[in-house]
Amino acid sequence: MPDNTPPLTPAQQQAQDKMRHWMEAHDHTPTIPGPFGNFSAIGTTVHNLLAAAAAGQLAIAPDTADAINKQLTAVQDSAELMVQRARRVSRRAPLGGGYAEEISSFNMQLAAGGTNSAEQVLTKFSKDIEVLKQAVAASMANYTDTDTGNAGNIRSAGGDA
Numbered sequence: 001m002p003d004n005t006p007p008l009t010p011a012q013q014q015a016q017d018k019m020r021h022w023m024e025a026h027d028h029t030p031t032i033p034g035p036f037g038n039f040s041a042i043g044t045t046v047h048n049l050l051a052a053a054a055a056g057q058l059a060i061a062p063d064t065a066d067a068i069n070k071q072l073t074a075v076q077d078s079a080e081l082m083v084q085r086a087r088r089v090s091r092r093a094p095l096g097g098g099y100a101e102e103i104s105s106f107n108m109q110l111a112a113g114g115t116n117s118a119e120q121v122l123t124k125f126s127k128d129i130e131v132l133k134q135a136v137a138a139s140m141a142n143y144t145d146t147d148t149g150n151a152g153n154i155r156s157a158g159g160d161a
Helices: 008-026 037-054 062-089 099-112 118-156
Strands: none
Touching: 008 099, 037 118, 062 099, 099 118
8 A cells, every 4th residue: 555554454344344334324414514514523523432432432453543543643744734735825816906806815715714714624623633543542542451351351261361
C-alpha cells in the first residue's frame, strides 16, 4: 500500500464491511445546511464513540489502534493544511470592481467568513479527530484490560495463559 500500512486481513475487511453496512442502515443524521453539508455532524458521532469507549463498550487491539491513529494523524495533518490554504483564499484578491469583486468577496466568505466557512468547519473537524484519537486510546485500554482479565481467568482455571 502507498502509505506502508499492511493490507487488511480478511477478518479486518469483514469487520470494516459490517460496520459500513451498519452505518448505512442506521444513518439518521440530519443534514446541516451550509456549503459543506453534513460534514459538521461528524462531531456528534465522534463524541458518541468516546462515550462508548469510556463506558468500556468499545475495545480495539493495540496494533489496530496504532494503524487507526496513524491514519487519523494523516487526515488531521491534511485538514490543518486545508485550513492554511483557506486562510490564503480569504485574502482580498485584486480582481478589480464589479463582478470580480463579488467573486472575491464570496471566496473570502466561503474560505474564512465565520459560521460554516471552510476554516471553521475544518478547524472543528481537526478537533473532532483529536477526540477520536482519545476514543481509540480508551478503546485500546479496554482491549488490554479485557485481555489481561481473560488471561487471569485462564490462569486461575489451571490454564497456561
